[in-house]
Amino acid sequence: MMVSSFPPASGPDRFFSALSSLLLFAFLSLLMTFRYSYAVMPLLAGGVALCGLLFVWLQPGHSLRLGRGDVLCLTALLLFSLLWLADVVRTGKWPVGEGNQGILLPLWPVLAALVLMAWRGLPPKTGYWWFGVALGALLAGGIASYEHWVLGRGRPDNGMNAIPFGNVSLLLATLSLVGLLARLGMRPVKGEWWLRGFYALAVGAGLLAAVLSGTRGSWIVFPALILLVFGVFWRQLHRGGMVALAVLVAVVVLSASFMPRAGVTQRVAQAVENLEEYTEGDTYSSLGIRLEMWRAGVRLFREKPILGWGEGRLEARRDQWVAEGLYDKGISRYDQLHNDLIDTAARRGLVGLVSLLLLYGVPLVLFATHLRRRKDVQGQALALSGVIVVVAFIGFGLTQSLLRDVRGLSGFLGMLTACWCLLKATPEGARKTAQS
Numbered sequence: 282m283m284v285s286s287f288p289p290a291s292g293p294d295r296f297f298s299a300l301s302s303l304l305l306f307a308f309l310s311l312l313m314t315f316r317y318s319y320a321v322m323p324l325l326a327g328g329v330a331l332c333g334l335l336f337v338w339l340q341p342g343h344s345l346r347l348g349r350g351d352v353l354c355l356t357a358l359l360l361f362s363l364l365w366l367a368d369v370v371r372t373g374k375w376p377v378g379e380g381n382q383g384i385l386l387p388l389w390p391v392l393a394a395l396v397l398m399a400w401r402g403l404p405p406k407t408g409y410w411w412f413g414v415a416l417g418a419l420l421a422g423g424i425a426s427y428e429h430w431v432l433g434r435g436r437p438d439n440g441m442n443a444i445p446f447g448n449v450s451l452l453l454a455t456l457s458l459v460g461l462l463a464r465l466g467m468r469p470v471k472g473e474w475w476l477r478g479f480y481a482l483a484v485g486a487g488l489l490a491a492v493l494s495g496t497r498g499s500w501i502v503f504p505a506l507i508l509l510v511f512g513v514f515w516r517q518l519h520r521g522g523m524v525a526l527a528v529l530v531a532v533v534v535l536s537a538s539f540m541p542r543a544g545v546t547q548r549v550a551q552a553v554e555n556l557e558e559y560t561e562g563d564t565y566s567s568l569g570i571r572l573e574m575w576r577a578g579v580r581l582f583r584e585k586p587i588l589g590w591g592e593g594r595l596e597a598r599r600d601q602w603v604a605e606g607l608y609d610k611g612i613s614r615y616d617q618l619h620n621d622l623i624d625t626a627a628r629r630g631l632v633g634l635v636s637l638l639l640l641y642g643v644p645l646v647l648f649a650t651h652l653r654r655r656k657d658v659q660g661q662a663l664a665l666s667g668v669i670v671v672v673a674f675i676g677f678g679l680t681q682s683l684l685r686d687v688r689g690l691s692g693f694l695g696m697l698t699a700c701w702c703l704l705k706a707t708p709e710g711a712r713k714t715a716q717s
Contacts, residue, residue, distance in 0.1 A: 367519075449692050579623065619682055
């Protein structure tokens with residue numbers, strides 16, 4: 282597996298780096314597996330990060346040097362958190378998330394900023410990232426298969442909402458594909474065939490979990506992710522092998538989609554039928570309810586475009602309109618508007634929308650810049666992974682407010698932070714930081 286070229290020099294450095302590596306691996310591999318891993322692992326990482334920062338600041342000869350990109354990422358994280366917290370102060374209401382699990386969601390970007398600063402000085406080992414995403418995809422596929430074929434569940438979800446389960450599984454599969462292609466692009470190492478096979482199985486398992494979950498929104502963004510992956514590696518790897526791999530991915534997706542009881546064709550047909558019904562005035566369907574929520578969200582934004590309605594007040598005004606018969610009553614069942622951009626604009630207005638766009642845009646530009654300039658395979662793979670994480674969550678957020686979901690927000694912040702710190706820990710990334 283790929284490892285960092287900058288091993289820590291001292292014993293305490295090695296300890297903090299090893300502990301962070303294990304926590305990163307556990308976070309990625311267990312995010313879709315164990316119920317509370319989305320919170321436990323980040324909190325443990327935050328505690329270790331705080332101790333690591335104190336060690337760096339108190340020890341003579343140690344320093345934490347941040348580059349311009351680090352400062353920009355920290356600013357985007359803290360601004361998003363600050364405006365969300367200001368909204369909580371304004372309304373006196375915390376977002377609760379599904380199952381009342383998200384009461385501290387506005388503080389999670391602060392935790393990510395803390396971990397980012399610590400991992401910039403004491404980064405995890407890169408191999409734990411690749412092995413973690415692959416094992417996470419494999420476990421998700423195994424859980425989905427067991428629930429679907431053994432327990433007979435139509436939409437496997439591992440006890441969580443099927444939408445984030447399918448979305449994140451698809452993302453883990455795509456990142457595993459990046460890991461596989463990166464291994465193929467590096468100098469062959471004797472006896473590592475098993476590792477390539479492991480990544481290949483992870484790709485198939487993650488895609489299978491996404492298909493069986495019945496999540497339709499993730500497949501909107503999947504073609505863009507595949508184009509990004511093959512666009513980067515097309516010139517580096519053998520063309521025949523790339524074509525064969527693309528065909529293999531397509532075969533896996535199509536085979537899983539048309540398996541008996543998978544329900545994919547039915548879900549697609551249902552979406553088309555829902556759209557036809559909505560145009561005829563029938564709003565009470567899965568797609569119809571979404572369209573009603575988006576329509577209400579746009580109206581909410583128009584009425585308070587600068588600061589928005591705020592936590593709790595949005596729901597109250599929406600339900601008032603429902604009582605007046607302006608929108609389908611089904612939209613009152615949800616605590617979000619099933620679109621991150623619309624939901625944020627309606628809650629926090631243009632101010633909040635700008636903070637969300639910065640949260641997406643700043644890391645996307647930074648990762649894309651590294652992707653364009655880097656020549657080393659490891660650096661390109663990590664930069665591509667960062668681009669994929671951001672693009673994926675932008676796409677996922679078109680049909681679900683995934684940054685208001687506990688696993689969605691945790692996964693986005695955790696993967697974003699890890700990609701950036703690992704990218705900057707590579708030799709070329711460290712040189713650019715030293716020069717800035």
